[in-house]
Amino acid sequence: MTRAIQVRGLRYRYADGTQALNGIDFHLDAGESVALFGANGSGKTTFVLHLNGLLRGEGSIEICGLPLADDTLQDLRSKVGVVFQDSDEQLFMPTVLEDVAFGPLNLGLSPEDATTRARTVLKRVGMAHALDRAPYHLSAGEKKRVAIAGVLAMDPEILVLDEPTTFLDPPARRDLVTLLRGLPQAKVLVTHDADLARALATRAVFFEQGRIAGEGEVIEIVQRFHWEYS
């Protein structure tokens, strides 16, 4: 099976001296979905910010066989789509259509092609009716869909979703799970939600103080680390 992500010995220390990652070895196969569990501050989000070069630590990262380096950064960012926890941070253009077309335009597509691609993915995520709406007028579930559309418009091979169900009500959460299940990309899910992980992931990794403390099937990791709300 082709490796979508291969990380070896990743370490990262923040400017204030906090050692956020302390030797992470991780892999993700093409088409696979992995859930990242762990307490707040355990290094999950810091880790995923490394996957498309937003943070740069020590160690090696390969995405689809391509090493992460200055000259490969732009290519890698089109391969790894990050959906941030807070959709308001991700939606910064004045209209939904412009926001979703932002990535394709940066990839060098013509405005016509970028708009066509944006319309296609918005239709795919069920947001075709909101093309001209301002993102800040959408509900939390709609914002999340548009944020995912913005990432899908870049045609990534890997989707990284940071706490995708935060702020969502139960129907919006159900819709999101259905949407994500239908996407063929390999997925990294950063979540506290064991049910979501069970629904979408085949494997789970548990982070603890910047290290991987355990790895295995989702049910096994949930039970081993008592990772449920009740």
Place this chain on the structure above:
Amino acid sequence: MHHLVIDRWSRGSSPLHARDPRAKLAVLLVFLVAVSTTPPRAQLAFVAYAALLIVAIRLAHLPLRGMAGRAALVLPFSATFALITWWSGDPLRALALAEKSFLSGMAALLMVSSTPLTAWTAALESWRAPRMLILVIQFVYRYLFVIAEQAQRMRWAALCRRGTQKGYFDFSAAAGLLGVLFARSWQRADGIYHAMLSRGFHGRFVPSPPPPFRASDAMFCSTCFAGCLAIRLLL
């Protein structure tokens, strides 16, 4: 919120909204030059400029009172200089200073309220304005949203816990809020920047190609240029 209102206004449909952004920018530039070079004694000219703006605001289907209120935000700054000028014994110049800044603010507000940000920054880019300047405008505009939203949330949170305390409490709370506001806004702006980078942003917003400059746009420019020139030279 105010910034949302202007953004909404800019996406309206009116004869002024339909004009090419380059035409509106050119007219704004000519208007600003005309206003700033008008001598203080030509008070009738300032009335005429104001009348011209009122006609344009009506044409753009924008609320006159709302526009005037927002344009008046520039007054505290110019009023300081106007007061100094007044005290130095030149009340007419002081009045002209306030009038010029208000009219200029109103004209600039009319332009941004009748043209989406992406359209007028694309127009600036087509004029080969420095890219760094355009980038700064685009970032400032986006981050204004961030700061305003953050301020709104914090204000609500403070009001919820204020109870019946007023006066000194308001002042000390506001001072504390201001510090936290900038720290949080910075954090959020950083998050937005990360989101932009992760979607391939490489230091430049890709502008849409400008639409063809039509005869009606040229006509609009000529009429406005003629109006500004006539007021400047004849009144």
